[in-house]
Structure formats: C-alpha cells, structure tokens
Amino acid sequence: MSEKKRYLLSIKKLCLKLDVSKSFVYSRLNSHSKYFDAKFPKPIRLSENSVAWVEDQIDDWIESKMSADQSS
Structure with a gap:
C-alpha cells in the first residue's frame, strides 16, 4: 500500500506558486x-x-477559488 507524499512549501515557494507577495x-x-x-x-x-x-x-x-468564480 503506497501513501501519497506530502510536500511543504516555504513562504517563498508559496508566493511563487500563487504569484503573489508575502503581504498577500x-x-x-x-x-x-x-x-x-x-x-x-x-x-x-x-x-x-x-x-x-x-x-x-x-x-x-x-x-x-476557481469553482467559486465559475459559479458566479
């Protein structure tokens, strides 16, 4: 039985993923x-x-967020 690996994002990687600033x-x-x-x-x-x-x-x-935008 294989378990799904969990990945952690630092604030820097999170900001890159979302294309936002730390303040966001x-x-x-x-x-x-x-x-x-x-x-x-x-x-x-x-x-x-x-x-x-x-x-x-x-x-x-x-x-x-994407689902909410599509239902609006």
Whole structure:
C-alpha cells in the first residue's frame, strides 16, 4: 500500500506558486485584515523561526477559488 507524499512549501515557494507577495499571504491569515480569508490554509510550524504550508491544502484552496468564480 503506497501513501501519497506530502510536500511543504516555504513562504517563498508559496508566493511563487500563487504569484503573489508575502503581504498577500499574511493578509489572508490576519483576522484583523479586510483581506482575511478564513478558508486560506494555515501554515504549520517547523521550528521557532520557520513555517510551511501543505501543498495539497493550497491546491484545494486554489480549486475552491476557481469553482467559486465559475459559479458566479
């Protein structure tokens, strides 16, 4: 039985994947921001100074955005 490999994205790789800035990402995570998105995937802490995002969760978020745009 093979398990699917999970890939982690650093903030830099996440920004490249989404073609956005770091401030875009962090504004989606900040509940006080007018751009807050409760459905945007939360990062996981790797160490005291390092976080990463699970790529599958980011892909799912992108799909949900695309589906929402098509149904509008």
